[in-house]
Amino acid sequence: MYIQDQLREIRAAIAAAEARAGRAAGSVSLLAVSKTFPAEDVQQAYDDGQRLFGENRLQEAMEKMPALPPDCRWHLIGPLQRNKVRKALEQGLELIEAVDSLRLAETISRIAGELGCTARILLEVNIDAEPTKHGFRPEELEEIWPQLTALPSLEIRGLMCIPAPAPTPEGSRPAFRALRLLAEQLRARGPLPLPELSMGMSHDFPIAVEEGATIVRVGSAIFGKRSYPAPPPSA
Numbered sequence: 001m002y003i004q005d006q007l008r009e010i011r012a013a014i015a016a017a018e019a020r021a022g023r024a025a026g027s028v029s030l031l032a033v034s035k036t037f038p039a040e041d042v043q044q045a046y047d048d049g050q051r052l053f054g055e056n057r058l059q060e061a062m063e064k065m066p067a068l069p070p071d072c073r074w075h076l077i078g079p080l081q082r083n084k085v086r087k088a089l090e091q092g093l094e095l096i097e098a099v100d101s102l103r104l105a106e107t108i109s110r111i112a113g114e115l116g117c118t119a120r121i122l123l124e125v126n127i128d129a130e131p132t133k134h135g136f137r138p139e140e141l142e143e144i145w146p147q148l149t150a151l152p153s154l155e156i157r158g159l160m161c162i163p164a165p166a167p168t169p170e171g172s173r174p175a176f177r178a179l180r181l182l183a184e185q186l187r188a189r190g191p192l193p194l195p196e197l198s199m200g201m202s203h204d205f206p207i208a209v210e211e212g213a214t215i216v217r218v219g220s221a222i223f224g225k226r227s228y229p230a231p232p233p234s235a
């Protein structure tokens with residue numbers, strides 16, 4: 001019952017944050033991050049009504065997806081190598097969240113074209129400009145925006161970020177706000193509506209909701225402490 005209790009608490013916390021921020025109930029999707037947890041745990045969440053799941057490694061996603069009911073929807077939230085793009089697109093993922101370079105975006109666009117589909121992606125932004133981290137720097141994104149938005153077979157749905165670790169949840173707020181403002185600027189330039197902002201994890205998702213997240217990615221607060229090491233989110 002642990003997972004179902006946790007899920008209910010998190011849904012309530014999301015609803016409370018939506019209300020505090022004056023946002024419509026249900027405007028935020030809860031992505032249950034199931035990386036490192038077995039399919040049985042995912043099934044427990046499913047049985048409590050959860051349908052949206054996130055994995056950060058393609059291989060692990062491919063092993064888990066067939067073990068779960070077909071109405072589960074899956075996001076890839078970790079880095080994707082260009083030589084795995086075809087495989088990723090063949091899995092029927094709903095969203096590839098961590099596209100972090102123009103080259104990767106170009107590859108996804110080209111292969112989606114070959115497969116006759118449109119790939120839905122988010123662009124990962126290195127919002128704190130950490131030197132070692134994945135993601136577009138904000139000014140880089142502004143610079144290559146015309147090239148990115150011209151790519152065919154690609155639907156850029158919005159932005160995602162993994163802020164630098166902060167000692168308190170409140171410490172993530174400036175990064176979340178910066179991501180929202182960046183999305184607003186890019187929206188104003190056109191031509192994309194950019195409806196999604198994926199930000200907030202177990203320790204800071206209520207703050208992310210207050211700052212405009214439409215997807216929060218919550219793992220350990222639902223499934224418990226990860227018992228074997230996963231690559232860090234930015235690896």
Ligand SMILES: *Cc1c(COP(=O)(O)O)cnc(C)c1O
Pocket residue numbers: 033035056077078162201202203217218219220221232233234
């Ligand atoms: C693992 C992971 C999460 C979830 O982290 P928790 O702290 O367990 O909620 C969110 N986003 C990404 C990209 C991750 O890799």
